[in-house]
Amino acid sequence: MKRILLGCMTGILALSLAAGAALAGKLLLINGAGATFPYPLYSKWFYEYTKVDPTVNFNYQSIGSGGGIKQITAQTVDFGASDGALTDEQLKTAPGELLHIPMTAGAVVITYNLPQVSQNLKFSPDVIADIFLGKISRWNDPRIAQDNPGVDLPAENIIVAHRSDGSGTTNIFTDYLSSVSAVWKSEVGKGTSVNWPVGLGGKGNEGVAGLVKQTEGAIGYVELAYAVKNGLPYADVRNKSGNFVTPSIESTTAAVNGKIDSMPSDFRVSLVNPDGADAYPIAGVTWILVYKHQPDKVRGEKIVKFLYWAVSDGQRYAADLLYAPLPQSMVKKIEKRLGEITY
Amino acid sequence: MKLTLADRGFRRAATVLALSVVALTFLLACSMVVNAMPSIQKFGWRFLSTSTWDPVKEVFGALPFIYGTIVSSILALAIAVPVSLGIAIYLAELAPFWIRQPLSFLIELLAAIPSVVYGLWGIFVLAPFLRYAIQPFLSRHLGFLPLFQGAFYGVGMLTAGIILSIMIIPTISSVSREVFLAVPFAQREAALGLGATPWETIRLGVLGSARSGVLGAIMLGLGRALGETMAVTMVIGNRPQIAASLFAPAYTMASVIANEFTEATSDLYLSALIEIGLILFFVTLILNIAAQALIWKVSGKAGRGRGA
Numbered sequence: 001m002k003r004i005l006l007g008c009m010t011g012i013l014a015l016s017l018a019a020g021a022a023l024a025g026k027l028l029l030i031n032g033a034g035a036t037f038p039y040p041l042y043s044k045w046f047y048e049y050t051k052v053d054p055t056v057n058f059n060y061q062s063i064g065s066g067g068g069i070k071q072i073t074a075q076t077v078d079f080g081a082s083d084g085a086l087t088d089e090q091l092k093t094a095p096g097e098l099l100h101i102p103m104t105a106g107a108v109v110i111t112y113n114l115p116q117v118s119q120n121l122k123f124s125p126d127v128i129a130d131i132f133l134g135k136i137s138r139w140n141d142p143r144i145a146q147d148n149p150g151v152d153l154p155a156e157n158i159i160v161a162h163r164s165d166g167s168g169t170t171n172i173f174t175d176y177l178s179s180v181s182a183v184w185k186s187e188v189g190k191g192t193s194v195n196w197p198v199g200l201g202g203k204g205n206e207g208v209a210g211l212v213k214q215t216e217g218a219i220g221y222v223e224l225a226y227a228v229k230n231g232l233p234y235a236d237v238r239n240k241s242g243n244f245v246t247p248s249i250e251s252t253t254a255a256v257n258g259k260i261d262s263m264p265s266d267f268r269v270s271l272v273n274p275d276g277a278d279a280y281p282i283a284g285v286t287w288i289l290v291y292k293h294q295p296d297k298v299r300g301e302k303i304v305k306f307l308y309w310a311v312s313d314g315q316r317y318a319a320d321l322l323y324a325p326l327p328q329s330m331v332k333k334i335e336k337r338l339g340e341i342t343y
Numbered sequence: 344m345k346l347t348l349a350d351r352g353f354r355r356a357a358t359v360l361a362l363s364v365v366a367l368t369f370l371l372a373c374s375m376v377v378n379a380m381p382s383i384q385k386f387g388w389r390f391l392s393t394s395t396w397d398p399v400k401e402v403f404g405a406l407p408f409i410y411g412t413i414v415s416s417i418l419a420l421a422i423a424v425p426v427s428l429g430i431a432i433y434l435a436e437l438a439p440f441w442i443r444q445p446l447s448f449l450i451e452l453l454a455a456i457p458s459v460v461y462g463l464w465g466i467f468v469l470a471p472f473l474r475y476a477i478q479p480f481l482s483r484h485l486g487f488l489p490l491f492q493g494a495f496y497g498v499g500m501l502t503a504g505i506i507l508s509i510m511i512i513p514t515i516s517s518v519s520r521e522v523f524l525a526v527p528f529a530q531r532e533a534a535l536g537l538g539a540t541p542w543e544t545i546r547l548g549v550l551g552s553a554r555s556g557v558l559g560a561i562m563l564g565l566g567r568a569l570g571e572t573m574a575v576t577m578v579i580g581n582r583p584q585i586a587a588s589l590f591a592p593a594y595t596m597a598s599v600i601a602n603e604f605t606e607a608t609s610d611l612y613l614s615a616l617i618e619i620g621l622i623l624f625f626v627t628l629i630l631n632i633a634a635q636a637l638i639w640k641v642s643g644k645a646g647r648g649r650g651a
Binding site for chain 2: 063064065066067069070090157159164165166167188189190191192193194195196199200201202203207210211214215
């Protein structure tokens with residue numbers, strides 16, 4: 001009995017070793033984990049990149065930014081991905097110096113359900129903050145009406161919908177609210193999950209969109225890509241220059257441009273409330289996290305090559321999937337940063 | 344009796360397997376306690392009695408989640424138990440024979456629907472129906488009760504309770520049906536022979552003896568209701584508050600873990616979520632022990648009643 005068992009186990013071990021060796025000769029498997037928001041773009045990249053370099057294969061687990069940060073810190077993956085920049089404390093717990101490489105930008109839009117209103121609504125930053133703080137509770141509030149002359153706003157209650165799951169979308173949105181409202185900043189703050197003063201929580205973009213679609217008088221926030229694909233109405237938002245800007249790929253790229261001059265050298269930038277006349281103010285970058293010193297030369301070089309490709313050639317796949325491509329000036333800066341990686 | 348080698352081997356293997364479940368439960372509890380330590384040390388018993396859940400300021404209190412889990416499960420049982428027993432009695436005692444098989448098959452099919460499908464159905468069909476039809480009706484006629492006051496959102500405690508009840512009806516009704524069928528036919532014949540009506544036959548001849556089995560079925564349903572995550576998360580409104588009204592949004596322990604675990608980055612936040620898991624574990628344990636005690640008590644009585 002024992003001998004049979006032992007025999008079986010040695011057999012399996014030998015087989016798996018042989019299979020591993022055979023694969024290793026041809027294909028290099030690079031493991032990554034993290035953010036769900038950029039996952040559609042990343043999987044497109046991984047597929048297209050096999051045509052550029054057929055010797056690598058990517059395995060990306062979209063387990064959420066928090067999981068991505070944990071795994072890259074524990075060095076169980078070759079790269080992590082996150083929609084939120086790491087804090088200084090988080091960077092300190094990592095065993096080596098971690099680099100933030102911006103990959104693409106996305107926008108968060110404000111969607112609502114008012115069947116009798118056919119025009120796109122317009123919102124000022126302080127109005128958005130006060131709606132989500134519960135201080136503006138009816139649609140015909142004079143402060144909403146002021147931004148929307150000529151729109152017949154109903155005397156209905158506003159029902160706030162927000163994400164209940166921790167998410168990068170919430171992080172961008174609460175980052176924005178914190179930057180435009182001192183009250184929000186002190187009472188609620190920013191994060192992937194926050195203590196919402198009012199409203200209902202829906203799980204995922206589909207949960208929030210479901211609540212908004214089903215509830216007359218509801219307002220919520222979702223990713224631009226999700227709103228466009230599902231035909232949800234979304235509002236124009238007044239930016240720092242005082243213009244009402246419609247969320248789009250172009251106005252999101254404009255938001256990245258608006259932050260280029262003040263960009264920190266480690267790219268831990270918050271895109272909300274940027275300069276620029278046509279910049280949409282509720283936007284964020286998503287990053288890939290890699291160690292500055294790559295322990296394995298072959299593997300490290302392959303990863304860096306892929307990152308070069310993704311921020312340059314790869315950007316042309318972004319717009320089709322409703323992500324905002326990074327502007328050229330930004331790509332130059334990232335390429336310089338990638339050059340600092342050692343092996 | 345001399346046991347052969349194979350017999351002894353089998354006995355040992357079976358013992359090890361049985362003990363491994365105990366060991367697994369124990370290890371699970373231990374690892375949860377260890378991982379929840381930062382939160383246990385920081386908040387102590389306050390964790391169970393406070394209601395603020397603020398991941399930004401790292402202040403955590405689990406009371407609204409405990410409340411939400413227990414109330415939504417009780418609500419689900421309140422709806423599901425009468426319906427399930429009705430179904431089970433009909434299927435076991437009253438229905439024409441040709442309809443019994445197909446009907447029980449259909450009910451068991453309900454149990455095979457993935458919970459995310461229930462959740463989506465809840466958002467897109469049930470919630471609007473409740474918001475525009477049921478909640479205004481309840482508020483008009485029963486609005487004097489605090490249970491049925493406040494704004495209509497569609498999603499909330501009531502919706503979660505209804506979704507849960509639909510999910511546990513197949514469990515409770517099919518187990519109860521089996522229990523009813525296991526009651527010897529002689530008992531029904533005896534009741535009928537004494538001149539009992541069909542209702543009296545069911546009440547005296549069947550329900551009495553089946554009581555402990557039915558309780559077991561209800562407990563199975565309760566177990567599913569307590570732990571159900573996805574469907575509830577999608578319709579409960581996910582708001583950590585304790586409100587008297589069933590229309591108000593609420594939150595459950597399983598939901599907050601599912602919602603926030605993936606993005607919980609700080610140690611304290613993570614350990615607070617694990618502590619919620621630990622509480623859920625204990626709530627389930629306590630309810631199961633209570634249920635077991637109830638079953639013993641009831642079956643003892645039923646046994647005496649039967650003169651066995």
